[in-house]
Every structure is written in C-alpha cells, then in structure tokens.
Amino acid sequence: xxxxxxxxxxxxxxxxxxxxxxxxxxxxxxxxxxxxxxxxxxxxxxxxxxxxxxxxxxxxxxxxxxxxxxxxxxxxxxxxxxxxxxxxxxxxxxxxxxxxxxxxxxxxxxxxxxxxxxxxxxxxxxxxxxxxxxxxxxxxxxxxxxxxxxxxxxxxxxxxxxxxxxxxxxxxxxxxxxxxxxxxxxxxxxxxxxxxxxxxxxxxxxxxxxxxxxxxxxxxxxxxxxxxxxxxxxxxxxxxxxxxxxxxxxxxxxxxxxxxxxxxxxxxxxxxxxxxxxxxxxxxxxxxxxxxxxxxxxxxxxxxxxxx
Amino acid sequence: xxxxxxxxxxxxxxxxxxxxxxxxxxxxxxxxxxxxxxxxxxxxxxxxxxxxxxxxxxxxxxxxxxxxxxxxxxxxxxxxxxxxxxxxxxxxxxxxxxxxxxxxxxxxxxxxxxxxxxxxxxxxxxxxxxxxxxxxxxxxxxxxxxxxxxxxxxxxxxxxxxxxxxxxxxxxxxxxxxxxxxxxxxxxxxxxxxxxxxxxxxxxxxxxxxxxxxxxxxxxxxxxxxxxxxxxxxxxxxxxxxxxxxxxxxxxxxxxxxxxxxxxxxxxxxxxxxxxxxxxxxxxxxxxxxxxxxxxxxxxxxxxxxxx
Numbered sequence: 001x002x003x004x005x006x007x008x009x010x011x012x013x014x015x016x017x018x019x020x021x022x023x024x025x026x027x028x029x030x031x032x033x034x035x036x037x038x039x040x041x042x043x044x045x046x047x048x049x050x051x052x053x054x055x056x057x058x059x060x061x062x063x064x065x066x067x068x069x070x071x072x073x074x075x076x077x078x079x080x081x082x083x084x085x086x087x088x089x090x091x092x093x094x095x096x097x098x099x100x101x102x103x104x105x106x107x108x109x110x111x112x113x114x115x116x117x118x119x120x121x122x123x124x125x126x127x128x129x130x131x132x133x134x135x136x137x138x139x140x141x142x143x144x145x146x147x148x149x150x151x152x153x154x155x156x157x158x159x160x161x162x163x164x165x166x167x168x169x170x171x172x173x174x175x176x177x178x179x180x181x182x183x184x185x186x187x188x189x190x191x192x193x194x195x196x197x198x199x200x201x202x203x204x205x206x207x208x209x210x211x212x213x214x215x216x217x218x219x220x221x222x223x224x225x226x227x228x229x230x231x232x233x234x235x236x237x238x239x240x241x242x243x244x245x246x247x248x249x250x251x252x253x254x255x256x257x258x259x260x261x262x263x264x265x266x267x268x269x270x271x272x273x274x275x276x277x278x279x280x281x282x283x284x285x286x287x288x289x290x291x292x293x294x295x296x297x298x299x300x301x302x303x304x305x306x307x308x
Numbered sequence: 309x310x311x312x313x314x315x316x317x318x319x320x321x322x323x324x325x326x327x328x329x330x331x332x333x334x335x336x337x338x339x340x341x342x343x344x345x346x347x348x349x350x351x352x353x354x355x356x357x358x359x360x361x362x363x364x365x366x367x368x369x370x371x372x373x374x375x376x377x378x379x380x381x382x383x384x385x386x387x388x389x390x391x392x393x394x395x396x397x398x399x400x401x402x403x404x405x406x407x408x409x410x411x412x413x414x415x416x417x418x419x420x421x422x423x424x425x426x427x428x429x430x431x432x433x434x435x436x437x438x439x440x441x442x443x444x445x446x447x448x449x450x451x452x453x454x455x456x457x458x459x460x461x462x463x464x465x466x467x468x469x470x471x472x473x474x475x476x477x478x479x480x481x482x483x484x485x486x487x488x489x490x491x492x493x494x495x496x497x498x499x500x501x502x503x504x505x506x507x508x509x510x511x512x513x514x515x516x517x518x519x520x521x522x523x524x525x526x527x528x529x530x531x532x533x534x535x536x537x538x539x540x541x542x543x544x545x546x547x548x549x550x551x552x553x554x555x556x557x558x559x560x561x562x563x564x565x566x567x568x569x570x571x572x573x574x575x576x577x578x579x580x581x582x583x584x585x586x587x588x589x590x591x592x593x594x595x596x597x598x599x600x601x602x603x604x605x606x607x608x609x610x611x612x613x614x615x616x
Contacts, residue, residue, distance in 0.1 A: 022445050022525070023376040023510060024344035024437070029337045036332035037420065039434055041390035043427030068331040082349035082432045112345065115432075119351030124390045124423075124432035126347055129332070137330050202331060217330070 011090075012097040013081070013111060025112035027078060033130035038068035044121040049162075054092045056181040057123075058099025063183045064204065065127040066107065067254040070190035071202040072136070074129030078112040079104065082126075084119030107187060135193060135200040135258070140218035144198055144259035146277040147266070149189055151230045152207055155180035156250025157238070166242065172234035183254040190256060192267035197258040206249040208297075210257055211285060218259075224277040227290040248297060319398075320405040321389070321419060333420035335386060341438035346376035352429040357470075362400045364489040365431075366407025371491045372512065373435040374415065375562040378498035379510040380444070382437030386420040387412065390434075392427030415495060439502065443566070447507040448526035452567040454585040455505075455574070457497055459538045460515055463488035464558025465546070474550065480542035491562040498564060500575035505566040514557040516605075518565055519593060526567075532585040535598040556605060 029035055042061050044050055062079060069076050081100070085093075104111065112128075158176035161168045168176065186202070193200060199218055203210050207229070215222055229247045236243070259279055260266065266273055280286070287295040337343060350369050352358055370387060377384050389408070393401075412419065420436075466484035469476045476484065494510070501508060507526055511518050515537070523530055537555045544551070567587055568574065574581055588594070595603040 023379040024346040024382065024442070026380075026442055027343040027345060029343065035335040035337065035343065037335060037388065037434075037436070038332040039388045039390045039421060039423055039432070041392055041423045041425050041427075041430070041432060043392050043425055043430075046425060046427055071331040072334075074332065080345065080347045080434060082347045082434075084349055084351050084430060113347060115347055115349045117349050117351050117354060119349075119354055119430065120428035122349070122351075122392060122427065122430045122432075124347070124349060124430075126345075126388060126390075126434040128345070134332070134334055 012093045013114065025078070025080070027112065027128065030130060032132050034132070034134060036069055036072045036074040036129045036131055036134055037126065038065055039124065039126040040065050040068070042123040053181070054095040055099035058096040059103050059182050061123045061125055062100055062103045063185050063254065065125045066103070066185035066187060067183070067202040067204065069127055069129040070186045070256060071200050072129070072131060072134045073190045073194045073200065074131040074134060075191060076107045076109045076127060076129045076187060078110050078128045080112055080126040081114040082116075082124040083114070084117050084122040086118070086121055131194065133194055135190065135197055136217070137199055137201050137214045138217040139199040140214055140220050140259040140279050141198055141261070142220055142279055142281045143262065144279040145262055145275050146222055146224070146257070146259055146279060147273050148203065148207070148230065148255055148257045148276050149186055149271050149273055150253075150255045151232045151235070152203065152253050152255060153235045153243070153246030153250040154232050155183070155252035156246040157235055160242070160246070166238070168234060175232065176234060180252055183252060185254060186256045186271070188269055189267065189271060192269060193256070193258055196264050196266060197260050200256055200258040203253040203255045203257050204251060206251045207257065208248045208285065214257065214259070215283070215285065218279075219283075221280045221282045221284045221286065222277050223280055223286045223288055225288050226295060228274060228276045230272060230274040244297065320401045321422065333386070333388070335420065335436065338438060340440050342440070342442060344377055344380045344382040344437045344439055344442055345434065346373055347432065347434040348373050348376070350431040361489070362403040363407035366404040367411050367490050369431045369433055370408055370411045371493050371562065373433045374411070374493035374495060375491070375510040375512065377435055377437040378494045378564060379508050380437070380439060380442045381498045381502045381508065382439040382442060383499060384415045384417045384435060384437045384495060386418050386436045388420055388434040389422040390424075390432040391422070392425050392430040394426070394429055439499075441502055443498065443501060443505055443508040444525070445507055445509050445522045446525040448522055448528050448567040448587050449506055449569070450528055450587055450589045451570065452506055452587040453570055453583050454530055454532070454565070454567055454587060455581050456511065456515070456538065456565050456584050457494055457563045457579050457581055458561075459540045459543070460511065460561050460563060461543045461551070461554030461558040462540050463491070463560035464554040465543050468550070468554070474546070476542060483540065484542060488560055491560060493562060494564045494579070496577055497575065497579060500577060501564070501566055504572050504574060505568050508564055508566040511561040511563045511565050512559060514559045515565065516556045516593065522565065522567070523591070523593065526587075527591075529588045529590045529592045529594065530585050531588055531594045531596055533596050534603060536582060536584045538580060538582040538584075552605065
C-alpha cells in the first residue's frame, strides 16, 4: 500500500504532546540542567534482521539510545526519529510505532520531531535528556572498584543460537532472545549513580571494547576477574570458551559498567550489581582467573591490549 | 580500503572542540534561550545521486538542516551526524567532511556527536540552535503581506536539465546546479526576522506545498501573485509552463517564506525580499496573474486547494 509522507506521519507518529509539526521542535531546559544528546543509526542486515518483529524493533531502536542517556545519568526528555522505509507498510508501521511508544511512555518522553523518507530501511534516533551532573567515561580513578549491572552475554548467546552455532532449550532461547530484541535501558540506575560512580558507560559493543573506552578516557588500566562476571543460568551452562566469548565480547547487553570508590554506597534498585575488578595505574587490561592467575584472551575487541 | 568505525571517526570527523567521544554530548543552554532541534535524513537515489560530488554533499546535508533552524529564527549551536556507508572510502570521506565542516565553520557550530555504521548510503543530521523567541508557521494573520527571499525555482531548473527535459547554457547550468547542490541556508535572515515576521517556513518541498503548511497551521488563506514570484534570468528565459512549474513546485530552494504586517520594517541584509501576495481569511490558495485574474494550476503539490 502506498501512503504519502505526511499521511504516514499523521497516522503512526502523531500524538498529543508530540512535536508541533514545525521546522524545529522547541525544548525549554529546566533550570540548572545540562542537555545530554545522543544519536544512533540502525541499519537492516547489520543491527537487525529483515525478519525482526517490528514491535521489538520499535522498542530496541529507542532502547539503545536511552541506554546512552542512562550511561550519562541523564533523565530522558524527548526523542527525534528519522526513518527511511522501502515501502509504507501500514501493519509494519503500526507494530513498530506501538513498540516505540510503549517504551517512550514507560519513560515519560515525547517524540518531538523527525523525518520520514523512502529508502533502504534505516532508523536514526536522537535522544535528549538532562542532568545537573552528567556521568562520563573519563572519571575512573586508580583504586576504584569496577562494577557491572545485571548479567552479560545473553544477547550474544541468542545470536549464536540464531546462527546455529549452538542450540538452546526453549526457555533459555526465549529469555536470551528477549535480552537481544528488547533490551532494558538502565535509566533509573544511571540517575541513581550520580555522585556515586566516578565513571560510567553502557555495554553495547561488548565488555572488553567498552571497558577499553573507559580506560583510555581515564588514562588508567584495569584488572578484570573472569569468574566474577555475572551470567545467566543458560550462559553458565555453556562451555567455558562460549561463556567467555559471550561475556567479554558479546554486544547488545546494555548493562551499565561503572567505577566507584571502595565502600561507595551503591543504589539498591532490585537490579544486581557485581564487582568485577578494580582500576589500576598500569595501562592495559589484565584478565585474572578464579585463582588470580593471568589469562590470555584473543577474542575480537581485544586486539591491542597487553595481557602479561 | 577498509577502515574501522573508530579510526574513521578519528580521521575525518574528530576535531578540537567537537564532541567528547562519550555516550552523549553535553550542551549548556544560554540563559533565556529555547533550544530548537531539527533532524533530516538524506538517502542516495532520492535526495542525491550516487555521482554527486562528496564535497557538495557534505555541504548540502548540513545546509538543509540549518535551513530548518533559519526558518525558526534560531542561531545554530551544534550538530550531530549519523551516517551509513557502503564502504569506507577515504577520498570520498575526506571530501565529504571538508564540505561539511566548511559550512559548519561558516556558522561557528561544532559537530557534537554522531554515529557511523555500514549500510546503504544514508546521512542523518540533527541540528540544535537557540532563540529567545522562535518563529513558527502558525502565526500568519489576515492582512499580512507574504514575502519570500532570493529567487525560486533554479534548483528545479537544474534538475530538469539533469533529466534532459531542457537544455541550459553553460553559465546558466552552473548557476542553477550550484543552487541545487550547494544551497545557502538563510540563517542571518531568519534571526533578523525575529519580532518582525508573523510566521516563517523554509521553501524545501516547493512554494505551494510549503505555503500550504503555513496556511493550514495558521487557519488562513492566501492570494499569490504569479508575476511577483522572484526568478533568476535563466528561469525567466524559459517558457511560462516551465517557469511556473519551477517557481511553484520546485523543491530545494531553501529560501525563507514569511508573513509580516503591512509596513513592517524588514531587514536589509543585501538579500532581495519579494512581496508575493497577502494573507486572506477565506481558506485556500488563490493564484492571480499580472492583471489580477484567477489562474488555475494543476501541478504537483497543489492537489487539494481551491482555485476559484
């Protein structure tokens, strides 16, 4: 079915309280707040499969952006959606927008503006949030503990199952697939870490890659305890090689990785927080096994770090 | 040549004063200002040809976004670039980023953040500006004069020449091609119209289509004088049908279309301003020829207006 751009916007994306349909959206910042802004582009075949449930895609496209706000400890305020579509499929758009707005509503944010065009499927979302004191990657200090929320690696485990490299029981597959397709941005945790965490990042590219960003930005190193990495029962049931691959290099977790001074009063939000290592002066990333022995890891995302 | 995402960002898009490489960019609004935000997505084959000069594309991708800020009378502050690339071609990227930053520098704005990924060529830019008193589409009042800046239709004339439906002399082709490929966002005019114009929009989809947005948002109608529409010598040399097609429905002009009370003191910025009609109470858009007689026009973008 063929829908014009304006008709399409009106039917699926126009809601009371959303953008005014003008050239720009106007946003009035709250007193004493900084704006935090992030943008992410999702491409079919790279970030999601053509067969993805559009409701889940609507959720995920916004979730990965909200996760960036969470990493900065920001309160979400508004988002902008630019979308290229190969065709205007009303059923697909209806499901996509329901998934999108369900998550937007859960965080009380409005779709303030956007753009739609015809083209290979591409979703670009820009989110805006605010905070009086943003968290950054660059604040990790020698002696800080290294923490991560939730569990790591389930999204990657689902991907491996989709690829056919392993098989999962039905319950395990559903749980891991939900982690991959409907990630939960840790918005409440990010805000609760203001004034508590010394640095913060969301785990989107994989633990090693994202930790590397923190270490480089902060000019420090880290010792990481392999056995302390939090994992689900289904990941814990895999062989050690698969466990380590998913834990260390699996993307799409969207947990928060943060540092805090020893003894810092961490927020209790019902979300498990695991102490997975500590920040050291020597540059690099040092993996340790349960006995404290050095471990070498040659996985992707780990290419130019020292493992003595 | 294959470049990684982070290497690509560093080589072509990282500059002093640009984003901090963190999950979000932080922007501190000036006191008393509102943020104006707009996002536009450009897709290969739809908004530009695969053969486009990448320097011109870098310019245009930012220019069309800045034009939205101009329409709101905003001062540009920052922009975000999300880009999907089929391959990382260093020569192409170098030229694209030069075109992009030349225009950014001309307006003193920074690339505050963004995203790069592999995929069919797609450019999504989000611009942020600020204004103490934004201009909107909805403020046109009965009795206001209708104005437009510069000239209309040259970008469409270039497109017709590219399509082979007409031929242009070399000088004319170059001039029109520049209008199409390197549009000038009317940033200074937009800011000078604060407190002067009652409504404003940029002409991106074609005069009739964009004027329709103003009329609908304001709940008014307009009488438009065909002979008053400003045109270049090369467009004036075309037959009347082609002139009207380019003037009324040609997109990509990026001039400002605005309304102002009769006798309003308009800014003198060396950019011609033409009075092309007036706002009336009767809903609809009424075209008049040089003698004031009604004219019917059945061109694209004009489908559901009355022409008595």
